[in-house]
Amino acid sequence: xxxxxxxxxxxxxxxxxxxxxxxxxxxxxxxxxxxxxxxxxxxxxxxxxxxxxxxxxxxxxxxxxxxxxxxxxxxxxxxxxxxxxxxxxxxxxxx
Numbered sequence: 001x002x003x004x005x006x007x008x009x010x011x012x013x014x015x016x017x018x019x020x021x022x023x024x025x026x027x028x029x030x031x032x033x034x035x036x037x038x039x040x041x042x043x044x045x046x047x048x049x050x051x052x053x054x055x056x057x058x059x060x061x062x063x064x065x066x067x068x069x070x071x072x073x074x075x076x077x078x079x080x081x082x083x084x085x086x087x088x089x090x091x092x093x094x095x
Contacts, residue, residue, distance in 0.1 A: 011086075043084075
């Protein structure tokens with residue numbers, strides 16, 4: 001499955017050009033618990049799927065400011081986006 005990813009601090013922005021047809025998007029909508037490998041280490045994370053409008057209200061301000069412009073432009077092309085938040089960061093943000 002074609003995915004593009006950008007690492008920013010503790011977060012990973014993932015995009016697919018397949019839009020809503022992507023099985024990956026459907027899978028994380030059903031179960032936002034994900035694992036990925038970065039620098040040879042496994043990371044457990046929570047995926048926040050951005051809505052059709054690219055809404056980022058569930059994201060920390062620093063990552064939302066990066067994601068919003070990218071998401072808005074990409075979604076005009078039919079792309080869909082998710083932000084992967086490592087579980088240790090998600091626990092701190094929800095406290």
